[in-house]
Amino acid sequence: MFSIQKNPIDVMALRHQMTDPTCGALVVFEGLVRNHHEGRDVKKLHYTHHPVLAQKEGERIVAETMKKFPMVQALAVHRIGTFEISECAVVTLTASAHREAAFDANRYLIDSIKARVPIWKQETYATGEIEWTSPCPNCGPVPH
Numbered sequence: 097m098f099s100i101q102k103n104p105i106d107v108m109a110l111r112h113q114m115t116d117p118t119c120g121a122l123v124v125f126e127g128l129v130r131n132h133h134e135g136r137d138v139k140k141l142h143y144t145h146h147p148v149l150a151q152k153e154g155e156r157i158v159a160e161t162m163k164k165f166p167m168v169q170a171l172a173v174h175r176i177g178t179f180e181i182s183e184c185a186v187v188t189l190t191a192s193a194h195r196e197a198a199f200d201a202n203r204y205l206i207d208s209i210k211a212r213v214p215i216w217k218q219e220t221y222a223t224g225e226i227e228w229t230s231p232c233p234n235c236g237p238v239p240h
Contacts, residue, residue: 097171098154100145100215105173105187119168119191121198125206127186129179137222143176143185144238146214150174157208165201167192172209 107126114122129141154172161170169191179185186209190201214235218228228238 098151098158099173100147100150100154101173101175102177103175105175105184107184107187110171110173110187110189113171114169114189114191116168116191118193119198120193121195122189122191123195123198123202125186125188125202126184127206129181129183129185131181133219133221136225138181138219139222140178140180140220141185142178142218142220143174144216144218145174145176146235149214153213154209157205157212160208161190161201161205164204165190165192166194166197167201170201170205172205174209174213174215176215 107124111122111124131138158170158172161167167190170189172186172188174186188202188205188209190198190205192198192201212232214232216228216230216235216238218226220226
């Protein structure tokens with residue numbers, strides 16, 4: 097499962113969804129807004145996305161993760177909107193019978209989301225400067 101939402105992510109509810117008696121490992125990654133980027137002080141972030149393409153690519157990545165690793169479950173949630181420092185922007189969860197697969201799958205899942213899903217980030221710096229970026233090389237310019 098992959099979803100994009102505006103509301104805060106309820107990590108405990110997601111963990112509950114991942115409960116499976118065949119799993120001995122559950123890996124949870126929470127991506128938090130940090131207060132710096134490349135030596136500059138960050139005051140806040142804003143994420144926007146291409147709704148249809150982001151959803152489809154996110155679902156594709158979760159399915160790939162399930163095929164690539166001996167997984168029982170994998171899911172990810174990415175928020176959009178404006179975030180203050182320390183807020184959670186993305187969560188990935190992977191569950192497997194063994195920890196190695198769960199860890200490897202989680203890294204693959206978050207790295208693939210960051211590289212391929214059309215989500216753009218706007219950073220507002222302490223200087224007042226605003227910068228738009230997208231880690232996705234095929235995403236193109238920020239949609240207007």
